[in-house]
Amino acid sequence: MSDVPFTVTADLELGSRVEPFVRADSADVRICEGCVPDRLDDASEAGTNFEVSGDRFLLHVPRGASFLVEGGSRITYRRNDTSDRDMALFLLGSAWGALCYQRGLIPLHASAVIRDGQVHAFTGPSGAGKSTLVAALSRSELDFFTDDVLIIDPERIEPGRSFCYAGQKDMKLWKDAFDLTGSDKLGAVRDEPSFEKFFARPATMGENASGLLSSLTILKNENVRRARTPVEIEQISGALALRALRESVYRMRFANAIIGREKLFRTLGALISAVRVQTFDRSLLKSEFENSTAVMREWILDYDPEAR
Amino acid sequence: MTRKPADPAPAPDGYLDKPITWLTSFPKSGNTWTRILLSNLLAHDYVDDDNFASLPGSISSNRRSFDQVTGLPSSDMTDDEIDLVRPDFYRALAVDCIERQFVKVHDGYHDSGAGEPLFPAGCSFGAIYLVRHPYDVAVSYANHQGHENFDRIVKQMNHADHIMAGGRQSQLRQRTLGWKGHYISWHEQRAIPLLTIRYEDMLADTAACLKQMAAFLALDEATDDAAIARAVEESRFEKLRAKEDAHGFREKPEKAGRFFNSGRSGDGRQRLSTEQRQRLYEHNREVMEELGYEP
Numbered sequence: 001m002s003d004v005p006f007t008v009t010a011d012l013e014l015g016s017r018v019e020p021f022v023r024a025d026s027a028d029v030r031i032c033e034g035c036v037p038d039r040l041d042d043a044s045e046a047g048t049n050f051e052v053s054g055d056r057f058l059l060h061v062p063r064g065a066s067f068l069v070e071g072g073s074r075i076t077y078r079r080n081d082t083s084d085r086d087m088a089l090f091l092l093g094s095a096w097g098a099l100c101y102q103r104g105l106i107p108l109h110a111s112a113v114i115r116d117g118q119v120h121a122f123t124g125p126s127g128a129g130k131s132t133l134v135a136a137l138s139r140s141e142l143d144f145f146t147d148d149v150l151i152i153d154p155e156r157i158e159p160g161r162s163f164c165y166a167g168q169k170d171m172k173l174w175k176d177a178f179d180l181t182g183s184d185k186l187g188a189v190r191d192e193p194s195f196e197k198f199f200a201r202p203a204t205m206g207e208n209a210s211g212l213l214s215s216l217t218i219l220k221n222e223n224v225r226r227a228r229t230p231v232e233i234e235q236i237s238g239a240l241a242l243r244a245l246r247e248s249v250y251r252m253r254f255a256n257a258i259i260g261r262e263k264l265f266r267t268l269g270a271l272i273s274a275v276r277v278q279t280f281d282r283s284l285l286k287s288e289f290e291n292s293t294a295v296m297r298e299w300i301l302d303y304d305p306e307a308r
Numbered sequence: 309m310t311r312k313p314a315d316p317a318p319a320p321d322g323y324l325d326k327p328i329t330w331l332t333s334f335p336k337s338g339n340t341w342t343r344i345l346l347s348n349l350l351a352h353d354y355v356d357d358d359n360f361a362s363l364p365g366s367i368s369s370n371r372r373s374f375d376q377v378t379g380l381p382s383s384d385m386t387d388d389e390i391d392l393v394r395p396d397f398y399r400a401l402a403v404d405c406i407e408r409q410f411v412k413v414h415d416g417y418h419d420s421g422a423g424e425p426l427f428p429a430g431c432s433f434g435a436i437y438l439v440r441h442p443y444d445v446a447v448s449y450a451n452h453q454g455h456e457n458f459d460r461i462v463k464q465m466n467h468a469d470h471i472m473a474g475g476r477q478s479q480l481r482q483r484t485l486g487w488k489g490h491y492i493s494w495h496e497q498r499a500i501p502l503l504t505i506r507y508e509d510m511l512a513d514t515a516a517c518l519k520q521m522a523a524f525l526a527l528d529e530a531t532d533d534a535a536i537a538r539a540v541e542e543s544r545f546e547k548l549r550a551k552e553d554a555h556g557f558r559e560k561p562e563k564a565g566r567f568f569n570s571g572r573s574g575d576g577r578q579r580l581s582t583e584q585r586q587r588l589y590e591h592n593r594e595v596m597e598e599l600g601y602e603p
């Protein structure tokens with residue numbers, strides 16, 4: 001079975017983030033520079049910077065590149081003076097997500113570690129600390145698996161188990177997260193000097209780009225405001241788990257417009273019966289980070305997927 | 309007040325086309341209390357121990373909502389790039405919503421970087437501007453940030469480039485423009501009708517201020533004295549503080565002490581040093597005098 005859900009060939013340098021996906025030729029998806037329209041006819045869904053019409057998806061980055069994603073097999077970009085670095089960044093973000101949906105895949109907004117082929121993923125909104133937690137966990141016995149995007153193939157969810165793919169093999173961290181996690185700092189994410197986010201290499205890098213999704217953890221920061229144990233792992237199920245999973249879907253509006261609500265919810269329903277879903281509530285204060293990370297590490301190391 | 313008041317509120321049926329009301333203030337000036345009052349007036353059935361403010365509408369800096377509506381990854385964008393898109397973001401929110409939205413704002417009224425205001429008048433019913441004596445704001449803002457370094461707070465309040473959040477944080481950047489700049493920016497704009505309420509007046513006569521807001525918003529409840537009285541009672545500071553002690557308050561920053569800390573007027577005069585008060589007064593004198601705030 002392939003380690004990636006699809007392959008791509010591109011006429012620009014995509015970096016090492018999606019290296020497992022890249023082929024010299026004969027790939028499932030072709031990425032190339034070309035004409036990109038300003039608007040799509042008969043858009044069924046539109047946000048401020050994107051439109052969906054049938055199997056076509058259009059994205060405009062403000063004062064930057066434009067992307068047209070078609071039929072799950074082609075991404076055409078218009079550069080508009082954008083640097084290669086920024087081109088790859090936005091292509092591998094929202095446009096990549098739309099491509100996944102067009103190919104019938106469900107990308108989740110999640111970062112993950114892997115141990116013995118079992119993937120433990122963490123989800124939550126931007127700023128929840130997904131990448132920082134995964135970077136800190138990725139040392140001795142736990143390997144880094146993916147950052148920001150985890151791809152689910154609905155065809156590969158079975159009772160009690162779900163296969164998943166790494167969406168991005170490079171990690172992005174804000175400057176102040178390097179001291180917390182012990183990761184190596186690589187190049188800047190953007191060309192803007194004031195933008196203090198960098199690519200990072202965690203202490204342990206897993207080679208695998210696919211695995212069995214064992215747990216999906218929603219990051220929370222609520223107990224510190226209540227008289228509850230500050231660090232708490234709590235399994236959730238049913239409607240609560242479904243709601244939490246729904247919020248972890250990468251760009252929900254793309255999902256609704258491209259694959260439809262029914263298929264999306266069917267997939268999420270199958271996923272919660274195949275995977276342990278839980279919340280992890282912890283402080284976001286730096287002084288508490290090591291302690292809460294240790295709690296999660298211990299939980300993963302002790303977790304027996306058979307006993308779920 | 310010497311400043312020319314903004315245009316009067318539009319006709320009552322205007323909110324169908326202009327569904328957003330901005331609840332705008334420099335931080336710690338009564339914005340949350342106002343949302344709780346309006347929640348208890350308009351959406352009382354949805355207020356519970358976990359949800360103090362059930363009013364539809366979020367905060368202008370909601371990153372999750374921005375990402376969903378724009379389709380863009382805000383965490384990979386500069387704060388200036390995000391500002392370029394924010395007017396369209398609010399317009400899209402207005403198109404998508406099925407009821408009036410009350411959006412909390414700590415941004416000053418400024419340009420998006422693309423030659424238009426951050427807050428588009430076309431989708432704006434109006435703005436309620438909450439303002440509080442800067443000495444008391446300083447004390448409350450320090451508590452909110454989890455420290456008592458009033459020198460740092462005075463510097464922030466006097467700094468036209470003072471920002472909140474942005475970058476790696478869970479909320480988008482908000483350029484407050486400083487205490488004075490925030491007030492002046494919103495009061496010099498003429499595009500969005502504005503009602504200004506002083507926190508001190510809310511403390512002195514909460515019901516009268518809530519009635520004033522309800523009338524500005526063209527709410528039927530403006531003439532319903534019983535509804536106004538009930539909303540005021542449910543939003544009493546002591547009740548909110550007891551509720552926070554028992555159940556927590558989700559909007560409280562982790563570093564902060566109690567969110568509903570003192571609520572009084574006059575704390576700043578007692579707790580700031582003479583020099584700190586002097587620096588605030590010298591920098592903000594024009595607006596303080598306009599608002600009748602004693603040095």
